[in-house]
Ligand SMILES: Nc1ncnc2c1ncn2[C@@H]1O[C@H](COP(=O)(O)OP(=O)(O)OP(=O)(O)O)[C@@H](O)[C@H]1O
């Protein structure tokens with residue numbers, strides 16, 4: 610079993626007496642030290658998937674089925690005590706906007722120190738040393754001085770580095786980075802991604818990197834899962850996905866990086882929209898009768914390569 614394993618996860622939202630399913634039974638797994646990119650357009654369910662892992666879903670969300678195993682234990686069945694050991698310790702979340710997880714009233718050093726003291730046997734000066742070393746490792750200049758800086762005194766890139774330092778000081782085993790660079794300048798984006806990759810490899814952490822940008826995952830991830838409207842439609846090792854995309858949606862996404870752009874008609878559906886069969890069928894050039902009648906399952910089309918499409922042979 611993988612270090613982190615999501616099985617048949619279904620998440621719905623209660624909206625005005627209706628239950629609207631946003632995640633339709635997805636499976637994902639990440640091995641120790643492995644990096645998985647989760648890619649898809651806005652609204653396809655990437656963040657809801659990440660928040661499910663940490664059980665930090667909005668109050669109107671309900672997990673209707675599924676299991677999320679971390680180290681063979683189902684996070685969805687854990688009591689609050691065990692859950693606290695997972696959140697921020699074993700599994701760290703690097704959010705899009707670090708201000709959402711940093712407290713503006715405390716210095717970054719104090720906040721990381723608190724996490725270290727809470728989650729390890731280290732206290733006082735020893736814990737502080739761990740924090741300063743982590744701040745150095747994420748290349749925050751003048752780390753000992755920046756220990757005393759408040760979040761608003763740091764740039765966006767430096768705040769993201771501080772969050773990564775928190776994961777480092779707590780020896781997190783999994784990093785979940787949800788669009789960690791979209792709020793940053795392009796040059797800073799590249800630096801932060803490089804840092805995430807370096808730290809992940811050096812400390813053999815597992816990484817779930819969430820983005821709508823395929824170029825971001827190309828250089829950072831071992832494997833990529835492509836999500837469309839609450840389902841995984843394709844999954845493959847990175848090189849294989851880029852050289853041999855098989856799902857019509859992945860092909861269209863990748864074509865945006867070339868001169869042979871495939872323009873998709875329409876927009877991804879809202880969760881209120883009811884689409885029979887494959888959710889991608891209204892936008893698909895390969896749609897046949899079965900696509901509007903049945904939901905395709907993920908099937909193997911090669912080594913570690915899976916797609917959910919009835920017409921995989923026709924479009925290969
Ligand atoms: N609290 C909520 N109530 C109802 N629907 C919600 C709620 N939160 C999210 N959704 C819906 O769930 C779906 C998935 O949302 P999610 O935030 O996971 O998308 P995403 O892939 O992370 O998008 P983005 O790239 O914009 O961050 C969307 O259609 C969204 O509108």
Ligand SMILES: [Mg+2]
Nearest residue numbers: 655656657787
């Ligand atoms: Mg999101």
